[in-house]
Amino acid sequence: MSNLLQLCVSGLSLGTIYALIALGFVVIYRASTVFNFAHGEFLSFGAFCMVSLCAAGLPWGISLATAMVLTGALGAAVERVVLRPMIGRPVFVTIIVTIFVGAILRSAIFIAWGPQTRGMPTPWDPLTTFEVAGASLLANSVAAVAAGACALAAFFALVRRTKLGVAMRATASDQETALALGVPVGRVFAATWFLAGLFAALAGVFLGMFPRSVDTNLGFVALRAFPAVIVGGLDSAWGTVLAGVLLGVLEVLCQGYVNPHLGEFGKNLHAVFPYVVMILFLIVRPHGLFGTREVERV
Amino acid sequence: MLEVTNLEVVYHQVVLVLKGVTLRVPAGETVALLGPNGAGKTTALRAVTGLLDIHEGRITKGSVRFDGREVAGRRADAIVGGGLAQVMEGRRVLVDLSVEENLLAGAWSLPRREAAAELERAFERFAILADRRRQQAGYLSGGEQQMLAIARALMSRPRMLLLDEPSLGLAPRVVGEVAELISTLAAEGLSILLVEQNAAMALSVASHASILENGRIVREGPAAELAADEDVREFYLGLGGDGRTDYRRVKHYRRRKRWLS
Ligand SMILES: Nc1ncnc2c1ncn2[C@@H]1O[C@H](COP(=O)(O)OP(=O)(O)OP(=O)(O)O)[C@@H](O)[C@H]1O
Numbered sequence: 080m081s082n083l084l085q086l087c088v089s090g091l092s093l094g095t096i097y098a099l100i101a102l103g104f105v106v107i108y109r110a111s112t113v114f115n116f117a118h119g120e121f122l123s124f125g126a127f128c129m130v131s132l133c134a135a136g137l138p139w140g141i142s143l144a145t146a147m148v149l150t151g152a153l154g155a156a157v158e159r160v161v162l163r164p165m166i167g168r169p170v171f172v173t174i175i176v177t178i179f180v181g182a183i184l185r186s187a188i189f190i191a192w193g194p195q196t197r198g199m200p201t202p203w204d205p206l207t208t209f210e211v212a213g214a215s216l217l218a219n220s221v222a223a224v225a226a227g228a229c230a231l232a233a234f235f236a237l238v239r240r241t242k243l244g245v246a247m248r249a250t251a252s253d254q255e256t257a258l259a260l261g262v263p264v265g266r267v268f269a270a271t272w273f274l275a276g277l278f279a280a281l282a283g284v285f286l287g288m289f290p291r292s293v294d295t296n297l298g299f300v301a302l303r304a305f306p307a308v309i310v311g312g313l314d315s316a317w318g319t320v321l322a323g324v325l326l327g328v329l330e331v332l333c334q335g336y337v338n339p340h341l342g343e344f345g346k347n348l349h350a351v352f353p354y355v356v357m358i359l360f361l362i363v364r365p366h367g368l369f370g371t372r373e374v375e376r377v
Numbered sequence: 378m379l380e381v382t383n384l385e386v387v388y389h390q391v392v393l394v395l396k397g398v399t400l401r402v403p404a405g406e407t408v409a410l411l412g413p414n415g416a417g418k419t420t421a422l423r424a425v426t427g428l429l430d431i432h433e434g435r436i437t438k439g440s441v442r443f444d445g446r447e448v449a450g451r452r453a454d455a456i457v458g459g460g461l462a463q464v465m466e467g468r469r470v471l472v473d474l475s476v477e478e479n480l481l482a483g484a485w486s487l488p489r490r491e492a493a494a495e496l497e498r499a500f501e502r503f504a505i506l507a508d509r510r511r512q513q514a515g516y517l518s519g520g521e522q523q524m525l526a527i528a529r530a531l532m533s534r535p536r537m538l539l540l541d542e543p544s545l546g547l548a549p550r551v552v553g554e555v556a557e558l559i560s561t562l563a564a565e566g567l568s569i570l571l572v573e574q575n576a577a578m579a580l581s582v583a584s585h586a587s588i589l590e591n592g593r594i595v596r597e598g599p600a601a602e603l604a605a606d607e608d609v610r611e612f613y614l615g616l617g618g619d620g621r622t623d624y625r626r627v628k629h630y631r632r633r634k635r636w637l638s
Pocket residue numbers: 388389392394412413414415416417418419420421432433466574
C-alpha cells in the first residue's frame with residue numbers, strides 16, 4: 080500500500096513533467112499547425128540556464144524564473160526568425176525546419192556548456208523525503224507536482240480569461256478570420272512559442288532533479304512526452320495534460336509492478352510502455368481522448 | 378473615404394483576377410458591389426483589408442486608399458485598427474468559441490475597458506446574441522451567425538464596414554433583417570461597401586452600385602438607376618420583360634459587355 084502511494088506520487092511528478100512538455104507541443108501546434116521537433120532542446124536550454132544561473136549565485140527562485148523567461152525568449156526568437164517566413168508552407172516543410180533548428184540548438188548547447196553532466200541545484204536537500212502513511216515521498220517529486228499544477232492552472236486561466244487567450248483560441252480556430260478581425264496573428268504565434276518555452280524550461284529543471292541529471296541528452300527525453308500528445312488528441316490542451324499525467328503514472332506503475340516479473344526482458348519495459356499505449360490509441364482511437372476528428376496527423 | 382484606383386491583383390504570380398478596378402465609397406454612403414461568381418468581388422475586399430498575402434495574392438498595380446492613406450502593404454491588424462472592419466464571406470464564426478468570446482476577438486484593437494463597454498452595446502443591439510452569450514457560436518442558426526459576424530466586426534468601432542455576401546444562404550425573412558440592419562448602420566453614419574449577389578437586396582439599401590464582371594467594373598451608377606436598367610433587371614434581378622429568356626437579348630448584352638469593358 081505504501082509502495083503504491085510512493086509509486087503514484089513519483090508517477091504523478093513524471094506525468095506532470097510530461098504534461099508540461101506535451102502542452103508546449105500542443106499550444107504551438109494549435110496556433111500555427113507547426114509540430115515543433117526542437118522542443119526537447121528548449122528543455123535542455125532551460126535546464127542548463129538554471130544550472131548556470133544558480134552557479135552564478137542567484138537565488139533559486141529567481142534563477143528558475145529567469146531560466147523560464149530566457150527559454151521563452153528563445154522560443155519566440157525561433158518563431159520570429161525561422162518559422163514566421165514559413166507560414167502557409169506545407170506541414171512537412173515546417174517539420175523538417177524544426178528538426179534542423181533542433182540540431183543547431185543541440186550543437187550550440189553542447190558548445191556552450193560542454194559534454195559534462197551537471198547536477199540540478201535544489202533549494203532543499205535533494206534526498207529530503209516526507210513520510211506520509213508509511214510511504215516516503217521525495218521532496219523533488221512533490222515540488223514537481225506542485226509547480227507543474229500551478230503552471231497548468233495559470234495556463235488555463237490565461238487561455239480562458241484573458242484577451243491574449245481569446246486571441247490564441249481565435250487564431251487556432253480560424254487564422255484568416257483572426258487576421259480579418261484585427262488580431263495580430265504574428266504576435267500571437269510568438270506568444271505561444273514563448274509560453275511553450277516557459278513550460279519547457281520548467282519541465283527541464285524538474286526533469287534534471289531526478290537521478291537523471293543535466294546533460295545534452297535531456298532533449299531526447301522530450302520525445303518520451305510524444306505519446307501524451309497523441310493520446311491526448313494533438314489539438315486538445317486538456318486532453319494532453321490528462322494523457323501526460325496518466326502515462327507518467329502508468330509508466331512508473333509498470334516499472335514498479337510489471338518489470339520485476341519479466342526478468343531481463345522487463346528491464347526497460349516501462350520506457351516503451353507509453354509508446355505501446357500510443358500505438359493502441361492510433362489503432363483504436365486515432366483522434367485521441369479529446370482531439371478533433373478531422374485533425375491532420377503527422 | 379475608400380478609394381480603389383485601377384487595381385490589379387494577381388494570385389500565385391500568374392492568375393490575373395482584378396484587371397484595373399476603380400471604386401469609390403464616399404464617407405457615410407452605402408455602395409453595393411455586384412457581380413457573378415468568380416468575378417473577383419472577394420478578391421477586391423482582400424486587397425482592401427490586407428488578406429491577399431495568405432492567399433498568395435499580390436497587388437500588382439493601382440492603389441487602395443482609406444482616408445487618403447495608402448492601405449496596400451499594411452498589415453491586416455493595422456488596417457482594422459485604422460477603422461476599417463469586414464465581415465467575410467460565409468460568416469466565419471469561430472465555432473468552438475462562445476458568442477461572447479467571438480465578439481471579444483473582434484475587439485482586439487480596443488483597450489480592455491472599452492471592449493467591455495462595446496460588448497454590452499453589442500448585446501443591447503442584438504438581443505438574440507445576449508440570450509446566447511455563453512453558448513458555443515457553432516450552435517447558432519445561420520441567421521444568428523450572420524448577426525454575430527456583423528456584431529463582431531462592429532466591435533472594433535469601425536468607421537467603414539465591408540460586407541461580403543451577408544445574405545448568402547439565408548431565408549428571405551432573414552435577408553430582410555440583414556438589409557434592415559445595414560440601413561440602420563448606414564443611418565448612424567457608417568460607410569458601407571456591400572458585396573452581394575442578391576442584387577435586389579443590395580440595390581434596396583445602397584445609394585450607389587458597381588457591377589464587377591470578370592475582374593472589370595462594367596457598370597456603375599446610382600442604385601435607383603441600375604435597378605431600373607433593363608439589362609440589370611434581367612440578368613441580376615431576374616426580371617426579364619416577358620419572363621422568358623430572350624436569347625437575342627443575351628447576345629446583345631454580351632456584346633455590350635465587351636464594348637464596355
Ligand atoms: N487563392 C487563390 N488562388 C488562385 N486563384 C484564386 C484564389 N482565390 C480566388 N481565386 C480566383 O479568383 C477569381 C475571383 O475569385 P473571388 O473569390 O474574388 O470571386 P467572387 O466574386 O468573390 O466570387 P463569389 O461570388 O463566388 O464569392 C476566381 O476565378 C477564383 O478562382
